[in-house]
Amino acid sequence: MSKVEQQLPKPAAMGSYSEKDVVFLLKDLSQISLEKSTLEREQAVQSGTHYSEMLPIEYKPTDEYLQLFHHSLDMYKQKLAAAVGTVSEQILKMKGKSIVLVSLARAGTPVGILMKRYLQEVHQIDVPHYSVSIVRGRGIDANAMNYIARNHPDESVQFVDGWTGKGAITRELREAMEEFNSKHGLAIDDSLAVLADPGYCTDIYGTREDFLIPSACLNSTVSGLVSRTVLNDNFIGPDDFHGAKYYEELLPEDVSNHFIDVVVSEFPNVKEEISKQVSMLDKEDRTPTWKGIQDIKQIQDEFGIENIHHVKPGVGETTRVLLRRVPWKILVKDLGNKDLEHIFLLAKERNVPVIEYKNMSYSCCGIIKPLN
Template structure:
């Protein structure tokens, strides 16, 4: 993957092209973060869509319906699971602060002061908030930060991207997500940006396509804080860790041509919201983490940067597919974050774990036991765990 940076002729062409395009309207306020932390370029369609159970959704998806057309029922964690989240946050908060510092310092070094942070909803949103707070606290840069939708096979929200470019033409964009698995969203981002450039008649390298993540066990991100596959506690919860918004929705009957992609805003969960608590718990370690990050970056300037990722996650996933006779790559989810999602909002078949005693998978074992899912110790893999989704029908 080549790192693409805006050049002056391309930037001038971008300004000229987009000046004449109809201006996208401002979004309605959304989410539970302070407005200065992030602006959600999303449309609240909560009253218009009914949540569905995991098995009903799974059958529909494996029969051909797209996942972005449905919403899962929000998982309500029991007290044991909530306690585990708090314990995990306590254990990993400094590690996450260090990863944030490495990513933030690298972004500033690559992009300069005129940078717009573009988080990919929803796992990228808490990470984007952390990076924005770090940059503002240590460098006095109040970088614009937006959360936008990108959907596998449907691409990035073009209206949201156009909105950002129309308002920040002299800035460089930096896309942000939480972690990587097979690299599906990274690939989708590359295709989407290339398609957007073609549609608007822009030069191929007008918009930077880098993606930054805290954890890149899949080896498919250009900027990363670590490549360890460990528990990022925000993977444990859903809306209550991501500003009280659902995963994003795209349906023609709910999202019009001039709309942003849709979400459900869970206002009723405000009393259970941990979004700002999560961020505050990590920012408290920023001072110490910054010292260590700058020391590491001084010794190894290329730490946290990969010009040509190896896409290890995708290659290993294909081996797992062959070993377990799985035909559809979308039914195999590598890494702690993706395995957690399988257990929370899919119909899990089996869970593979590299080491049953690993502290990174405590919550995975609790969820698997609660749902009656078989857990298999499978040492021959680089990830901490894999979530295998139950095949249905021809899958």
């Protein structure tokens, strides 16, 4: 158990999810103004301010875009349910029933809830589920991990996220947990389970296909109305959890629980698909090859992009580029791909060129505009 006996912070009651579904190990910063416009934020990030010190202004989706979310949810609900079941079955096989799900806020949170619900509905196991912050370049929230280690000394931790892109978070998690474990004399497993692993960065996944996970279409309104996580020394002390805001004013637009309920209702309909996928994965070599990062380096060379962080591969990351960064170009593997309707719509709204680029394993890739 942890050798640290500091007074740990208490979880904040925040977000629109039930606490039965997830406990956020975050400090509530709702009263603090942290938002900057997309351009201000991009200039700050490209001038050296860390992205976690501020927040983007929440994108308020147009009616057309919301229709697209509902349409894509309807289209992918069975595929999503099958991916949730497939990855959850793998976790059970590898770790047994005594597990704690730890999702990486915020894209991991709805996925962690879906896994928790699957284990409840299909296996009648009620596992604890926490959402914690991890920040690229700054590691995981050590206070949150201490809280979990202290409260669940006998359970195995399973980290959860939505999808992989270049694998930056997979690497960040590995390094952060190595440091955390060695500091506290622990052996918490750093493996990451995701619904989709198009970057070939992990061996616990539902699929390696780069398909649209509809929760990537929206920001807080599909993630329990919780913002991205914040690590800013002005508001986060050494004994605090990392912070986030709860956008209670967006309750009328919130589809977080609707998203969960729609996918959960499909579990009984995809039983056969799940067992087929699981037995296929059992026969496959699932060793991560990091194939995605090779594609990214090639795109970087071909398009003369200095900073690799400006290349955001995969449907989820491309969506985020269009929603909260300053995009330069969008590359798509196939211009006729009907599954990318929301990408084409956002690109049109923001006047961003879309280019067909067949030579990649991802369906699409967003490129951030260098502002210097």
